[in-house]
Amino acid sequence: MQRRLILRGAGASAAALTAGSSLTACGTGGGGEMELSDEPVELRLTWWGSDTRAELTEQAIAAFEAEHANITVKGEFKDWSGYWDALATTTAADDSPDVLQMDEQYLASYGSRGALLDLGTAGEFLSTDGIEPSVLETGRLDGVQYAMPIGVAVLSCVVNQDLFDQYGVSLPDGNTWTWDDYAALAASLTEASGGAINGSGLSGSDNGSIRYWSRLHGGELFGEDSKVVLDPQTLAAQWEYWLDMIASGACESAAQMVEGMNAGIGGDGMSTGKIAMGFLFNTQITAMREASGANMQLVKMPGSGEVDANYFKPSMYWSVSSQSEHPAEAALFVDFLVNSTAAADIIGTERGIPSNTAALEHITADLAESDRLAVEYMNSVTPGPPAVVTPKGGSELEPILRRNAQQVYFGEAEPLAAAESFVEELQGEIDAAK
Amino acid sequence: MSATTELRALRGRGVTGKPENKAAFLFLLPWFLGLFVITLGPMAASLFLSFTDYNLLQPARFSGLDNFTRVLGDERLHQSLKVTFTYVLVSVPLQLALALGLALLLDRGLRGLAFYRSAFYLPSLIGGSVAIAVLWRTVFGADGLFNQGLALIGIDGPGWISEPGTALGTLIVLNVWTFGSPMVIFLAGLRQIPRMYYEAASVDGASRSRQFRSVTLPLLTPIIFFNLVLQIIHAFQSFTQAFVVSSGTGGPADSTLFYSLYLYQRGFGAFDMGYASALAWLLLLIIGAFTAINFWASKYWVFYDD
Numbered sequence: 001m002q003r004r005l006i007l008r009g010a011g012a013s014a015a016a017l018t019a020g021s022s023l024t025a026c027g028t029g030g031g032g033e034m035e036l037s038d039e040p041v042e043l044r045l046t047w048w049g050s051d052t053r054a055e056l057t058e059q060a061i062a063a064f065e066a067e068h069a070n071i072t073v074k075g076e077f078k079d080w081s082g083y084w085d086a087l088a089t090t091t092a093a094d095d096s097p098d099v100l101q102m103d104e105q106y107l108a109s110y111g112s113r114g115a116l117l118d119l120g121t122a123g124e125f126l127s128t129d130g131i132e133p134s135v136l137e138t139g140r141l142d143g144v145q146y147a148m149p150i151g152v153a154v155l156s157c158v159v160n161q162d163l164f165d166q167y168g169v170s171l172p173d174g175n176t177w178t179w180d181d182y183a184a185l186a187a188s189l190t191e192a193s194g195g196a197i198n199g200s201g202l203s204g205s206d207n208g209s210i211r212y213w214s215r216l217h218g219g220e221l222f223g224e225d226s227k228v229v230l231d232p233q234t235l236a237a238q239w240e241y242w243l244d245m246i247a248s249g250a251c252e253s254a255a256q257m258v259e260g261m262n263a264g265i266g267g268d269g270m271s272t273g274k275i276a277m278g279f280l281f282n283t284q285i286t287a288m289r290e291a292s293g294a295n296m297q298l299v300k301m302p303g304s305g306e307v308d309a310n311y312f313k314p315s316m317y318w319s320v321s322s323q324s325e326h327p328a329e330a331a332l333f334v335d336f337l338v339n340s341t342a343a344a345d346i347i348g349t350e351r352g353i354p355s356n357t358a359a360l361e362h363i364t365a366d367l368a369e370s371d372r373l374a375v376e377y378m379n380s381v382t383p384g385p386p387a388v389v390t391p392k393g394g395s396e397l398e399p400i401l402r403r404n405a406q407q408v409y410f411g412e413a414e415p416l417a418a419a420e421s422f423v424e425e426l427q428g429e430i431d432a433a434k
Numbered sequence: 435m436s437a438t439t440e441l442r443a444l445r446g447r448g449v450t451g452k453p454e455n456k457a458a459f460l461f462l463l464p465w466f467l468g469l470f471v472i473t474l475g476p477m478a479a480s481l482f483l484s485f486t487d488y489n490l491l492q493p494a495r496f497s498g499l500d501n502f503t504r505v506l507g508d509e510r511l512h513q514s515l516k517v518t519f520t521y522v523l524v525s526v527p528l529q530l531a532l533a534l535g536l537a538l539l540l541d542r543g544l545r546g547l548a549f550y551r552s553a554f555y556l557p558s559l560i561g562g563s564v565a566i567a568v569l570w571r572t573v574f575g576a577d578g579l580f581n582q583g584l585a586l587i588g589i590d591g592p593g594w595i596s597e598p599g600t601a602l603g604t605l606i607v608l609n610v611w612t613f614g615s616p617m618v619i620f621l622a623g624l625r626q627i628p629r630m631y632y633e634a635a636s637v638d639g640a641s642r643s644r645q646f647r648s649v650t651l652p653l654l655t656p657i658i659f660f661n662l663v664l665q666i667i668h669a670f671q672s673f674t675q676a677f678v679v680s681s682g683t684g685g686p687a688d689s690t691l692f693y694s695l696y697l698y699q700r701g702f703g704a705f706d707m708g709y710a711s712a713l714a715w716l717l718l719l720i721i722g723a724f725t726a727i728n729f730w731a732s733k734y735w736v737f738y739d740d
Binding site (some may be wrong): 045080084088089091092108109110113114115202254255256258259261262395399402403406409410412429432433 | 446476489491492557571592593595596597598679680681682683685686688689699702703704705706707
């Protein structure tokens with residue numbers, strides 16, 4: 001295995017060395033005379049996600065192909081971690097798919113290294129007029145639009161109403177509850193079930209939860225100039241909160257969390273009915289309802305009645321590779337996916353609440369129940385200022401966070417020391433990428 | 435025409451420039467291509483990259499020995515070395531002991547030997563596969579088969595894979611379980627020991643255990659040595675099991691962070707291919723050193739009967 005790995009890396013890199021110069025040239029000068037071809041064109045589209053997403057995307061591709069007789073689109077999809085490995089290697093080998101699904105954590109890593117097309121140069125084929133300006137802004141780096149926000153998501157507390165009913169506990173009031181209320185409620189659920197379930201999942205080891213917590217306490221994760229401004233004291237306090245939750249049995253154990261994480265949606269504690277409350281992005285409720293078969297509901301985040309700490313996160317983006325030989329067609333395809341009601345009808349809210357306001361209005365009329373819940377929840381949230389985009393080199397955020405949080409939860413590190421090490425390591429990755 | 439006359443005819447016509455030789459080179463070409471294009475070429479490229487700062491997306495920048503000096507202060511690398519050494523030093527001796535024990539048992543001329551040999555060999559064939567790693571994750575999960583077994587005798591087992599204290603242990607067990615290939619080699623070795631040595635020993639009144647210590651073990655040392663070298667190299671390169679069991683994280687809390695998994699994370703997760711290339715070469719040196727030590731030490735305990 002070892003040797004094969006070296007080979008994969010080196011093979012890709014050898015190609016990249018020769019491709020490097022043409023790649024950067026492409027990134028800056030990107031198709032001044034971009035035009036549609038009359039010849040048959042084949043585009044490659046790649047994304048990460050579930051089987052449901054794959055089916056919907058294939059349908060959207062078919063609808064696009066029906067409108068444009070000379071363009072065929074080949075879809076490729078993977079799971080989250082395999083996706084980024086493959087994207088890094090194909091891009092290095094100058095073989096990147098034309099259109100790719102992009103995430104906030106990787107946008108700067110790719111965009112500022114010249115791997116993505118400046119969508120501004122394709123304005124003739126790709127309109128950004130229908131997108132809320134503050135959302136559109138999240139796809140920009142130094143004023144260049146490298147990515148088209150597909151949809152928006154917002155953090156939510158997901159509760160399993162079936163379990164609440166079963167153990168005779170009433171649902172919380174999302175407008176007023178605090179983290180203390182959350183802890184008390186979780187403990188009462190564990191108690192009412194006689195230990196059969198835990199009231200809450202174990203949080204504090206993902207990007208969303210630490211951002212929310214720090215904003216609640218007047219801080220932020222990232223600041224200007226690619227600085228990690230998170231106060232280690234704040235993060236340590238959050239971890240101490242969860243340590244208390246583990247100790248009291250209000251939330252699942254660290255081992256259960258690890259197990260759930262490895263299993264993914266469908267095998268985690270929330271889907272299997274072993275925990276009654278957890279934190280997810282609002283649009284994930286569709287997948288969660290499907291996986292669990294339970295009556296899941298969305299409640300506002302604890303503490304959101306006092307501080308507007310929540311934020312609209314662009315759930316994902318479409319980007320066009322700077323290596324694409326057909327940037328015009330690729331842009332046209334992105335335009336179809338984001339701006340057309342035909343695509344909106346097919347995709348719904350599966351990739352987030354549509355960022356195109358007209359498309360959102362169009363589908364709101366007849367939404368499935370879980371989609372309706374997601375949209376209603378979104379409308380009920382008052383967001384604070386937009387979160388600062390993860391800087392280049394910050395794509396290691398979650399691995400570093402997860403590791404340090406686990407060391408705290410398994411009792412191998414002190415919260416403050418681990419929080420300081422998290423900030424230091426993350427800053428180190430970002431500085432190394434400059 | 436028989437083979438020998440054909441050979442003679444070939445020799446008579448000289449070696450180079452003949453159609454037969456061209457054919458030979460043509461048939462060897464795929465192998466040569468493979469060697470140069472997918473082995474030596476990439477190895478050279480990775481050696482070059484190990485002296486550069488290379489993020490996969492932009493051209494590599496020469497950075498001298500930076501990657502190699504970085505090794506000293508990299509705490510995660512040190513953790514991965516600790517994990518890997520523990521894995522190698524614990525699992526290889528256990529695996530070889532088990533393989534030898536079963537080989538001795540099977541060598542007694544059991545009925546249905548062929549069946550047992552195949553059955554024991556099977557884990558070696560599939561043990562490194564993704565499917566088995568997935569199975570392992572399920573068997574040793576909190577609600578897995580293993581804990582269900584323990585529950586029968588009243589023990590409430592932990593989530594073996596998801597506790598930092600036991601996660602590496604399950605992977606060691608997985609490696610020990612793939613004892614089949616050294617076992618088959620041991621079996622072949624046992625068959626090569628001339629029966630007359632045992633006959634002579636029993637005439638002299640040596641007990642079974644004395645025969646094992648004084649005849650079997652010394653004559654088997656070349657085979658033990660061979661298996662030891664091979665399995666150590668194999669264990670150092672372990673990747674798939676930890677990658678699948680921890681979903682690529684090396685977790686919980688870096689407790690299963692194998693060296694090659696860390697290398698992979700740096701190269702493909704953190705866009706740090708220059709450093710990853712340096713790590714790959716360092717692993718080659720580590721394995722080389724271990725093998726050299728093995729060969730040096732073999733002078734003192736390996737016995738060649740010729």
